[in-house]
Amino acid sequence: MRHPRHLPYLYLAPGLVIFAAFVLYPLARSAQFSLYAWDGLGASTWVGLANYADLLADPVLRAAFGHAFVLIGFFSLVPLALGLALAAILTHGRVRGLGMFRTVVFLPQVIAMVVVAVAWRQIYAPDGTLNTALRAIGLDNLAIPWLGDYTWTLPAVGVVGTWVQLGLVTVLLMAGMAKLPKEMYEAARIDGAGPVREFFAMTAPNVRAEMAVALTLTIIAALKTFDLVYVTTGGGPGNSTTVPAYEVYTRAFREGAVGSAAAIAVTLAILIFGINLIVNKLVDRPAG
Amino acid sequence: MTSSRWIGIGGIAAAALALAACAPGAGDATGSGEQETPTEVSTDLASLGEITLTVWDQEVRGGQDEQMTRLNEAFQDAYPNITIERNSQSFDDLETTLRGALTGNDAPDVVQANNSRSVMGAFVGAGLLRGLDDYADAYGWTDRYAPSVLAMSSYSDDGTTFGEGHVYGLPQTGEVVGVFYSTSALADAGLDLATVTGSWEDFTDSLATIKDSGATPLELGNLDGWPAVHVFGPIQGQFADPQEIATLAMGNAGGTWLTDANEEAAATLQGWVEDGYFNDGPNGTDYDAAWADFSKGSAAYLIAGSWLAADLEAAMGDDVGFFAPPAPAGRDLATTGATGLPFAITANSPHADAAAGYLDFITSPDAMTILAETGNMPVNDTAALAPATGVNKDVFAAFGEVTTTGHLLPYLDWATPTMADTIGAALQDLIGEQSTPGEFLDTLEADYAAFVG
Numbered sequence: 001m002r003h004p005r006h007l008p009y010l011y012l013a014p015g016l017v018i019f020a021a022f023v024l025y026p027l028a029r030s031a032q033f034s035l036y037a038w039d040g041l042g043a044s045t046w047v048g049l050a051n052y053a054d055l056l057a058d059p060v061l062r063a064a065f066g067h068a069f070v071l072i073g074f075f076s077l078v079p080l081a082l083g084l085a086l087a088a089i090l091t092h093g094r095v096r097g098l099g100m101f102r103t104v105v106f107l108p109q110v111i112a113m114v115v116v117a118v119a120w121r122q123i124y125a126p127d128g129t130l131n132t133a134l135r136a137i138g139l140d141n142l143a144i145p146w147l148g149d150y151t152w153t154l155p156a157v158g159v160v161g162t163w164v165q166l167g168l169v170t171v172l173l174m175a176g177m178a179k180l181p182k183e184m185y186e187a188a189r190i191d192g193a194g195p196v197r198e199f200f201a202m203t204a205p206n207v208r209a210e211m212a213v214a215l216t217l218t219i220i221a222a223l224k225t226f227d228l229v230y231v232t233t234g235g236g237p238g239n240s241t242t243v244p245a246y247e248v249y250t251r252a253f254r255e256g257a258v259g260s261a262a263a264i265a266v267t268l269a270i271l272i273f274g275i276n277l278i279v280n281k282l283v284d285r286p287a288g
Numbered sequence: 289m290t291s292s293r294w295i296g297i298g299g300i301a302a303a304a305l306a307l308a309a310c311a312p313g314a315g316d317a318t319g320s321g322e323q324e325t326p327t328e329v330s331t332d333l334a335s336l337g338e339i340t341l342t343v344w345d346q347e348v349r350g351g352q353d354e355q356m357t358r359l360n361e362a363f364q365d366a367y368p369n370i371t372i373e374r375n376s377q378s379f380d381d382l383e384t385t386l387r388g389a390l391t392g393n394d395a396p397d398v399v400q401a402n403n404s405r406s407v408m409g410a411f412v413g414a415g416l417l418r419g420l421d422d423y424a425d426a427y428g429w430t431d432r433y434a435p436s437v438l439a440m441s442s443y444s445d446d447g448t449t450f451g452e453g454h455v456y457g458l459p460q461t462g463e464v465v466g467v468f469y470s471t472s473a474l475a476d477a478g479l480d481l482a483t484v485t486g487s488w489e490d491f492t493d494s495l496a497t498i499k500d501s502g503a504t505p506l507e508l509g510n511l512d513g514w515p516a517v518h519v520f521g522p523i524q525g526q527f528a529d530p531q532e533i534a535t536l537a538m539g540n541a542g543g544t545w546l547t548d549a550n551e552e553a554a555a556t557l558q559g560w561v562e563d564g565y566f567n568d569g570p571n572g573t574d575y576d577a578a579w580a581d582f583s584k585g586s587a588a589y590l591i592a593g594s595w596l597a598a599d600l601e602a603a604m605g606d607d608v609g610f611f612a613p614p615a616p617a618g619r620d621l622a623t624t625g626a627t628g629l630p631f632a633i634t635a636n637s638p639h640a641d642a643a644a645g646y647l648d649f650i651t652s653p654d655a656m657t658i659l660a661e662t663g664n665m666p667v668n669d670t671a672a673l674a675p676a677t678g679v680n681k682d683v684f685a686a687f688g689e690v691t692t693t694g695h696l697l698p699y700l701d702w703a704t705p706t707m708a709d710t711i712g713a714a715l716q717d718l719i720g721e722q723s724t725p726g727e728f729l730d731t732l733e734a735d736y737a738a739f740v741g
Contacts, residue, residue, distance in 0.1 A: 033312050040387050042414035044313040126569045145569025234512050237571040237716040253384045255706045256410050
């Protein structure tokens, strides 16, 4: 008996309806809001693309996107470099208590970001854990107010991101490395390859797919960072650590500029989508 | 058909759906803020029948929560036909959720709305709050309150003018920003209250004296940006004209930030940073951590709002005192301060009569007594209800003195919907020595000028 051609779509329908109701519809509605000047309370005025033009002209907002790109370095690139080294060592080195170590590295991932941020806010306080430690070893000059410094606050926030993402990246890469056949490594050893050569010639190219997944997840996390900034700095000092998602919040909920907030949100969504498309084109080729 | 194409079609369908829907805000029952012709108001609450009154407040701290609980119980005992359904959240949470709640279908009847243009001003402009003039006449609120207090919750119908027009809310408490001091820390520097409160110059000289004695004069936790508004405001009050400050702070047309007096005030604040009068890194210090540090003796002074009095007294006992910043010779006393958040009635509330009766009840002379008993500063009868001892005695006296013989200056961040964020960031820049006093004023002027047009 032949199935009717549209039967598969019937199976897909329930999921698709939910996806449309909770993702596509709000997305389209946000895109619509971004074309209006609206305070979220009264009547709205159609302004076309004026909100988007204002975004380009607003130095604070341009800086916010710049900060988000800095955070990509801390959330994605640094954890990837460290994670590759860690995963290679953990996979091939005979480490005692590997399971426990893996758990410890992964732990920051399972704690809510707000909790993480509150903890680091304490660490970075002028008389917090970090400065106390620095003073204890005689580095009084390095004991700065980490969340109130125009040079170091953004990196300080970034380091929290590195700490959170490292576990995820490491565990992903370890899973990728575990599926490489042992015989390959034995053959490489017989041919006289050292551990460094082995890593660059065999391990790294073989975990491309895992790298793509890790980069995708961490870049999304970096670009949509909100809770970390909201709790630790509120965008300060000045506007030196504000990020696009935080600007969406302040404009929509504090300043009554819903159209402008929606325009930032839409821009951010397109940006995240675009960057991840590029990452997957570049990194995720079938390992030959 | 591939799944990606399918998603594309879904997206187009959803977009079509969305765009077929009405423009944002068009479906709401909001007018242009015009007041309807007042219907006959009733002050006879017992005859209103069975009513549930929904009240959203932000009275969450110890003494605040206590007074609200007591007043709500007393109100329900007096009027058994009215049930109070209370929803209490922190200041920040209420500010964030109120926008959504007021435009929804089941808006609360009574809400605490900050006087600022970003909250009360925006709600009035959108026609979401009910003007209270008719009830003020019926209940005699204009006799109960000083005109200057009612002005702080008065707007024109369209929300454009702040400080006059119709009354939209009633506050319970008063607030005054001033100087908390530690008696023992002053004594360590060879100073006492009389030597530092003679005049503004005496006060600023004492900062240098304390610094020279090896102690920290001023504690500030400005991680969030807004605490410095409460330091800059009182400084500005010693230099600029109170009327001009009020115009700027209320976002009314006709003012300018670009004056010599304002520049002097900004330069004074930055000078305090350069002279090392503050704790290390005020921009990286948390607000609550700062007052906790002060209570442990980290600095001689903490310039902050009267709402910290109860917490500081609990930690410091009789070592802590409070004074309004002394005025320079030949000037009136002036400092930042205002009322607590006013209680307002939503425009679409079907129980306006009951809500107005509730407002009258929680701001009555009896309510003022309960407020004082629970450690809050009542906005009316303040001097009569002052405690005999402790830091609150100083606070009540300072508030009374500033409101009767001096000038209570509105919070600068009330000025425009964006000013809270603008001035917070600009003050961090000024304190972090990233901007000059002139650049600081330019930033504020740009925000103010864009709003008043």
